[in-house]
Amino acid sequence: MxxxxxxxxxxxxxxxxxxxxxxxxxxxxxxxxxxxxxxxTLVNLNAANVEQLMTLPGIGKSKAEAIVAYREAEGPFNTVDDLLEVKGIGKKLLAKLSASVEVR
Structure with a gap:
């Protein structure tokens, strides 16, 4: 047994x-x-609208609008690091965003 x-x-x-x-x-x-x-599902910084940008970590309405305004004034982003030129986006926020965004 x-x-x-x-x-x-x-x-x-x-x-x-x-x-x-x-x-x-x-x-x-x-x-x-x-x-x-x-x-x-990366967000293309050169094509995203305000609502799409607001889905990103740390990006509210005002920063999303600033990204779109910068793009309209300065032309398309060449690299993700160009986000540092947008008012309100620093190195810490860029580090959070880098895995979620791309430039095409």
Missing amino acids: NTRLITFLALLLASVCGASVACAEALSVTDSVEHVASKE
Whole structure:
């Protein structure tokens, strides 16, 4: 009887470990898909309107309007770092934004 219990527990442990490996593999695939999806959802500083810019971390209505006004006055952004020229955007805010924006 003890042999049956040990066999059962061994099989149970093996199935749980196998499920964990499958879950881990599924998680890594999901993480990769999310990473790709996040790249596709970057906000283009040269095309975004005020509402789209307001979805960015640390950007409210006034900063979004300042970004659009700067773009209209100075022309398109050449790099994400050009945001430093916009009133109200400093290095700390730029660091928060850099993963969410792009220039095309």
